[in-house]
Amino acid sequence: MKIAVCIKQVPNTEARLRVSRDGRWLEEEDLPFIINESDEYALEEGLRIAEKTGGEVVVVSLGPDRVKEALRKALAVGAARAVHLSDPAFAKGDALATGRALAAALKRESFDLVLTGSQSDDVGYGGTGSVIAGHLGWPHVWLVMGVELEEGNRSAKVTREMESGVNEVSRVQLPAVLEIQAGLNHPRYASLKGIMAAKKKEIVTVTPADLGLDASQVGEAGSRLEIVSVAFPASGKGAQIFQGDAKTAAASLVEKLQKEARVL
Amino acid sequence: MASPVWVVLQHREGQISRISWEAVGAAQKLAASLGGKAEAVLLGSGLGTTAAEVAKCDLAAVHVADHDALRTYTPGAFIGALAPAIQTAVPAFVVFPHTYQTVDYMARLAQTAGAGLLPEVTGFEDENGALTWTRPVMGGKLQSKVCVKGEGTVLVSVQSGAFPADGVVRGEAPIQSLEVDLAAVKPDREVLGYEEVGGDTVDLTKAEVIVAVGRGVGGADKMAPVEALAKALGAEIGASRPVIDNGWLPRDRQIGSSGQTVAPKLYIAAGISGAIQHLVGMKGSSVIVAINKDPGAPIFTVADYGIVGDLHEVLPALTEAVLAAKG
Numbered sequence: 233m234k235i236a237v238c239i240k241q242v243p244n245t246e247a248r249l250r251v252s253r254d255g256r257w258l259e260e261e262d263l264p265f266i267i268n269e270s271d272e273y274a275l276e277e278g279l280r281i282a283e284k285t286g287g288e289v290v291v292v293s294l295g296p297d298r299v300k301e302a303l304r305k306a307l308a309v310g311a312a313r314a315v316h317l318s319d320p321a322f323a324k325g326d327a328l329a330t331g332r333a334l335a336a337a338l339k340r341e342s343f344d345l346v347l348t349g350s351q352s353d354d355v356g357y358g359g360t361g362s363v364i365a366g367h368l369g370w371p372h373v374w375l376v377m378g379v380e381l382e383e384g385n386r387s388a389k390v391t392r393e394m395e396s397g398v399n400e401v402s403r404v405q406l407p408a409v410l411e412i413q414a415g416l417n418h419p420r421y422a423s424l425k426g427i428m429a430a431k432k433k434e435i436v437t438v439t440p441a442d443l444g445l446d447a448s449q450v451g452e453a454g455s456r457l458e459i460v461s462v463a464f465p466a467s468g469k470g471a472q473i474f475q476g477d478a479k480t481a482a483a484s485l486v487e488k489l490q491k492e493a494r495v496l
Numbered sequence: 497m498a499s500p501v502w503v504v505l506q507h508r509e510g511q512i513s514r515i516s517w518e519a520v521g522a523a524q525k526l527a528a529s530l531g532g533k534a535e536a537v538l539l540g541s542g543l544g545t546t547a548a549e550v551a552k553c554d555l556a557a558v559h560v561a562d563h564d565a566l567r568t569y570t571p572g573a574f575i576g577a578l579a580p581a582i583q584t585a586v587p588a589f590v591v592f593p594h595t596y597q598t599v600d601y602m603a604r605l606a607q608t609a610g611a612g613l614l615p616e617v618t619g620f621e622d623e624n625g626a627l628t629w630t631r632p633v634m635g636g637k638l639q640s641k642v643c644v645k646g647e648g649t650v651l652v653s654v655q656s657g658a659f660p661a662d663g664v665v666r667g668e669a670p671i672q673s674l675e676v677d678l679a680a681v682k683p684d685r686e687v688l689g690y691e692e693v694g695g696d697t698v699d700l701t702k703a704e705v706i707v708a709v710g711r712g713v714g715g716a717d718k719m720a721p722v723e724a725l726a727k728a729l730g731a732e733i734g735a736s737r738p739v740i741d742n743g744w745l746p747r748d749r750q751i752g753s754s755g756q757t758v759a760p761k762l763y764i765a766a767g768i769s770g771a772i773q774h775l776v777g778m779k780g781s782s783v784i785v786a787i788n789k790d791p792g793a794p795i796f797t798v799a800d801y802g803i804v805g806d807l808h809e810v811l812p813a814l815t816e817a818v819l820a821a822k823g
Contacts, residue, residue: 245769251638258634328606356632359615362600366607366608371572371684372684373685391691396757397755398690399690399693401690404684414741415737415741456613461640463638463639464638465797471797471801472800472801473803479817483817485785486814495705495761
């Protein structure tokens, strides 16, 4: 099967975050970027399906130059080649604008399956894969926890996570877009051989014009949403923080739990 | 339908979920701000008593799409019912409860209906007619303020707990039938069934004290200080999602939107950063203690007490202090 996996490069949420000077997003200098967590699982699932069915994975990403690093990582773990939607016009898109651009890139080839992560760890709209499916006219399933190909790879039995510990099991006809939830598998690490091989693999760069799209249809211009500011949340009522070494802090906490909160 | 705001309620076999009532409250507040009354939309089959319950709210109307194809949720049928209605009436906003079912179809509904998409909001402000929305980014570490531009409907989902369910204004609303034509809808998903995940052998909802661990614990072989504190407190052990995904604890220990929702007397979160998916499962706890290395972790915003430090140093000290206090 020919499988496309859409990945996003996002800031590492564990890193120390600073708000940019204009207050609209993060200061990107010295900010470490990684492949979005659920996208890593999507990539692993794509590689496993390609290995089982004898096919290839094409990894697709939208973003600035730094995204090439994420694409190289995907090539190093086994993707065959990469497509990079690289143009300033693509920047700051909402799920609808980004989904429109990615779908146009995917339409240039004929894929049997498209995988994405379920949600990005930065803006977290959680809808890009579904929008892609809408443009392609394919079925989609969001928050996928299991994929089993059936009927000679013409359909898939898909497990979707619901709230409160219940999963929905359904059958979708392929081609489809499956939006993968973290935890579905165990993503592999790149081998040295894989890293060396990735250097020779192709990354094709595409612009809106290559996709037959006007710059006004993608990125910030093609979006209905505009992030006007970001800020660390005011700490609400705020936790009372106990200072000192572990022993001192623990003793103060226990005293409060006994005398103030009365829960011990 | 000439109202500026609609709200689509989610139900399970006719039972309206709490977060759907929160969405009704949000829609009422939004409609009042825009000058008008909200209208509710119910999708399903055999919804008579459910519609009657919703009709006891202060709404301009309750529209009921009653159709066999809507009995079991599939995105194709739900979008097939809602997209034409939205395109005909062009409400300014359609409000949804932010649930996994909503996320499964809302983005595609926006794409199909040519509407905007604004997921997971926690609030809005009206400044001289210009609305600014708040929603979490970076896993809840930051709050963003978002504006909507351009013309046409915007689909909005409201995060659990952001608007109070008891904030719904009571009243009386007429029930109307929403005609849907689903003959042309291509079935996109054949639902085979539903399965319980990993059998909930541990019922954390009954625990009075819970010690919950997150990614910060560092591995399945590093649970000893957690177990020792839980023993000293007579507590159950819970966990956030990464711990479960890594296989460090079984899935029936998971707390959060895809696990159990708990509200114990005392909740101790150790090494949990506080992603929103975890917070919705525990923020109803009476007293919350957070222990985390990162002073900027969102868990501290919902906690009553906190210690900034490595759980592997803090928990043993805490166990000792608890045992000493209990004599």
